[in-house]
Amino acid sequence: MTAPAAYRVSHLDALEAESIFVMREVVAEMERPVLLFSGGKDSIVMLRLAQKAFAPASIPFPVMHVDTGHNFPEVLEYRDQRVTELGLQLIVASVPEALSNGLVRESADGMRNRIQTPVLLDAVEKHRFDALFGGARRDEEKARAKERVFSFRDEFGQWDPKNQRPELWSLYNGRHHPGESIRVFPLSNWTELDVWHYIARERIPLPSIYYAHEREVIEREGMLYAVNEFIRPRAGEERFKAQVRYRTVGDASCTAAVRSDADTVEKVIEEVAATRITERGATRGDDRVSEAAMEDRKREGYF
Amino acid sequence: MSVDTAAPADSVLPEGRPMDLLRFATAGSVDDGKSTLIGRLLYDTKSLFTDQLAAVEAVSAARGDEYTNLALLTDGLRAEREQGITIDVAYRYFATPRRKFIIADTPGHIQYTRNMVTGASTADLALILVDARKGLVEQSRRHAFLCSLLRVPHLVLCVNKMDLVDWSQEVFERIADEFTAFATKLDAPDLSVVPISALRGDNIVSRSENMPWYEGPSLLHHLERVHIASDRNLVDVRFPVQYVIRPQSTTVTDYRGYAGQVASGVLKPGDEVMALPSGFTSRIAAVETADGPVDEAFPPMSVTVRLADEIDISRGDMICRPNNAPAVTQDVEAMVCWMDESRPLQVGGKYAIKHTTRSARAIVRGLHYRLDINTLHRDESATELKLNEIGRVRLRTTVPLLADEYRRNRTTGGFVIIDETTNRTVAAGMIVDTA
Numbered sequence: 001m002t003a004p005a006a007y008r009v010s011h012l013d014a015l016e017a018e019s020i021f022v023m024r025e026v027v028a029e030m031e032r033p034v035l036l037f038s039g040g041k042d043s044i045v046m047l048r049l050a051q052k053a054f055a056p057a058s059i060p061f062p063v064m065h066v067d068t069g070h071n072f073p074e075v076l077e078y079r080d081q082r083v084t085e086l087g088l089q090l091i092v093a094s095v096p097e098a099l100s101n102g103l104v105r106e107s108a109d110g111m112r113n114r115i116q117t118p119v120l121l122d123a124v125e126k127h128r129f130d131a132l133f134g135g136a137r138r139d140e141e142k143a144r145a146k147e148r149v150f151s152f153r154d155e156f157g158q159w160d161p162k163n164q165r166p167e168l169w170s171l172y173n174g175r176h177h178p179g180e181s182i183r184v185f186p187l188s189n190w191t192e193l194d195v196w197h198y199i200a201r202e203r204i205p206l207p208s209i210y211y212a213h214e215r216e217v218i219e220r221e222g223m224l225y226a227v228n229e230f231i232r233p234r235a236g237e238e239r240f241k242a243q244v245r246y247r248t249v250g251d252a253s254c255t256a257a258v259r260s261d262a263d264t265v266e267k268v269i270e271e272v273a274a275t276r277i278t279e280r281g282a283t284r285g286d287d288r289v290s291e292a293a294m295e296d297r298k299r300e301g302y303f
Numbered sequence: 304m305s306v307d308t309a310a311p312a313d314s315v316l317p318e319g320r321p322m323d324l325l326r327f328a329t330a331g332s333v334d335d336g337k338s339t340l341i342g343r344l345l346y347d348t349k350s351l352f353t354d355q356l357a358a359v360e361a362v363s364a365a366r367g368d369e370y371t372n373l374a375l376l377t378d379g380l381r382a383e384r385e386q387g388i389t390i391d392v393a394y395r396y397f398a399t400p401r402r403k404f405i406i407a408d409t410p411g412h413i414q415y416t417r418n419m420v421t422g423a424s425t426a427d428l429a430l431i432l433v434d435a436r437k438g439l440v441e442q443s444r445r446h447a448f449l450c451s452l453l454r455v456p457h458l459v460l461c462v463n464k465m466d467l468v469d470w471s472q473e474v475f476e477r478i479a480d481e482f483t484a485f486a487t488k489l490d491a492p493d494l495s496v497v498p499i500s501a502l503r504g505d506n507i508v509s510r511s512e513n514m515p516w517y518e519g520p521s522l523l524h525h526l527e528r529v530h531i532a533s534d535r536n537l538v539d540v541r542f543p544v545q546y547v548i549r550p551q552s553t554t555v556t557d558y559r560g561y562a563g564q565v566a567s568g569v570l571k572p573g574d575e576v577m578a579l580p581s582g583f584t585s586r587i588a589a590v591e592t593a594d595g596p597v598d599e600a601f602p603p604m605s606v607t608v609r610l611a612d613e614i615d616i617s618r619g620d621m622i623c624r625p626n627n628a629p630a631v632t633q634d635v636e637a638m639v640c641w642m643d644e645s646r647p648l649q650v651g652g653k654y655a656i657k658h659t660t661r662s663a664r665a666i667v668r669g670l671h672y673r674l675d676i677n678t679l680h681r682d683e684s685a686t687e688l689k690l691n692e693i694g695r696v697r698l699r700t701t702v703p704l705l706a707d708e709y710r711r712n713r714t715t716g717g718f719v720i721i722d723e724t725t726n727r728t729v730a731a732g733m734i735v736d737t738a
Binding site for chain 1: 322324349354355392403421535551562563564569592593594601603607642718727731
């Protein structure tokens with residue numbers, strides 16, 4: 001028997017339903033969840049899903065920003081505005097603060113990607129969080145392709161990729177001992193394009209840097225970096241103006257822009273659908289360190 | 304050859320259905336050409352990116368591989384690349400204008416059963432690959448058996464490397480007939496067989512000119528059109544309550560909604576319903592989402608159900624219909640697949656169990672037999688189940704489960720067993736009998 005057309009479910013509705021299910025499982029079973037909110041598009045979509053999962057009640061957990069101190073001002077502004085609108089509690093785990101009180105030391109290359117991890121873990125311990133929602137997707141990076149939706153972390157925050165819990169049907173196992181925690185990835189099955197389609201469908205506002213704008217940049221190792229207080233031209237590097245947008249938003253000292261004329265969500269969707277390079281490949285200096293750069297960071301407790 | 308358009312928006316297709324989602328599992332080893340097949344599907348649907356391909360080519364060349372090993376696309380873990388093996392189920396994504404696809408790619412060698420069972424648990428369809436030169440091998444039968452155990456609704460046998468048997472219709476039909484006969488014994492649901500050459504692209508995206516005798520669709524054509532909407536059970540209303548929404552707010556007062564994902568059936572306002580395990584009845588006052596009330600809810604929608612009467616319902620309870628309810632039972636008969644390497648399942652062992660949104664403790668009352676998945680022989684003298692072994696057990700639980708047979712309902716018939724000491728997920732279970 002053919003099901004009537006009314007019982008059809010679109011792929012975006014199916015993904016949304018799965019993510020909402022995941023978020024409700026966490027709130028029902030875990031003691032102290034928190035949502036990692038960077039002001040990037042994936043965490044913004046996650047926040048929208050959290051709104052939907054618990055409506056008409058408000059979002060029943062705080063959000064946390066691991067602040068490297070290298071921020072795009074447009075993103076910080078967006079973060080604060082969103083948090084106020086939704087009446088959320090914002091926890092800032094600050095890398096500059098951790099540097100000044102000696103928890104971490106600046107790395108030789110000045111990149112703060114790696115030193116975020118101890119700062120994150122310290123905040124988790126301090127607030128006794130046992131579940132951390134992250135916006136990572138399996139299509140993003142190969143170490144993430146094998147990540148569970150409920151990903152167990154030991155008392156040191158470590159991920160052991162060879163020893164993951166089997167995950168069957170939609171039966172998620174969040175059991176853990178005190179001090180251990182679970183990273184939860186509600187967007188596991190979403191692709192970059194799904195995220196953009198959802199942003200368009202739900203009319204979700206984003207920080208302006210996701211759309212094409214003119215910016216002063218330099219070219220370094222084939223990538224375009226904005227000239228700002230964190231990135232200064234080195235000898236031989238020329239600054240020039242270009243029409244660019246950001247495909248990902250991370251630490252402002254290692255996130256590159258891409259050339260783009262896409263100044264609306266529809267144009268971005270067209271651009272993403274046509275692009276032949278992955279978003280992290282196009283924009284993240286931090287993943288270029290080695291073949292397993294992401295895996296190594298994740299093992300230590302990175303998101 | 305490529306599909307000209309990349310995936311469009313959340314669009315409605317000409318025949319009036321929205322672009323939907325198909326999850327499929329692939330099983331087999333590198334030798335069968337599975338990586339080549341997946342690589343081709345990704346490449347031909349423009350889902351493989353140039354930086355990914357360049358990285359894989361570079362690593363392949365550095366290792367001295369004779370071909371670009373597309374398994375390296377997701378064999379991203381250090382241990383995998385060092386040892387040249389695939390450790391775990393990898394998820395890959397591609398889309399055509401008609402459908403979005405999620406592939407659960409299960410490796411052929413290591414922890415084979417555990418990975419295959421995991422990948423098949425959520426699959427609408429399974430792809431089994433065989434080499435046309437070798438025909439069916441023990442592994443192909445094992446794949447088919449596990450797919451039938453997990454009740455994957457659609458099975459596709461790809462007879463690969465047809466170029467190496469001169470595109471022979473006779474070879475193809477011999478393999479197809481043998482497999483069809485075997486699948487009948489397994490009570491496999493919908494079965495298709497496609498002759499392909501993954502390396503050359505024959506019958507992958509479009510029909511092959513080398514095999515004019517084959518009149519069926521290309522593989523991608525089949526994947527795009529296979530009818531999955533009616534695989535869902537729309538008859539038995541089962542709504543496992545996940546979470547009770549009660550806003551603590553001054554603007555919304557007296558609100559009480561039962562949040563969950565519809566496991567099966569269709570829920571509509573006005574329907575008479577029963578809550579289990581209490582047995583109290585009421586009517587559905589509203590079915591709500593954050594975007595407003597809806598006229599009906601069906602799988603896999605996540606919704607909030609409000610009832611006309613205030614009855615006591617909490618997480619782990621189930622909303623169903625008074626004349627169509629699951630069993631309320633502390634005793635279940637189930638097939639279990641053991642997934643833990645450190646300790647085997649033992650009769651008398653006590654474990655935690657998670658079934659729908661309900662958690663309980665369970666004791667293994669008996670092990671009827673261990674099943675040899677190659678011969679389907681039942682060993683009734685077995686006293687334990689080790690890693691990757693499958694057997695039929697009898698369980699007694701501390702609180703009643705609200706359960707259906709797995710063959711009737713994959714959501715209310717499946718469960719996982721968790722070791723209470725290590726907290727690891729140690730088994731997948733499928734309920735055979737609720738008596």
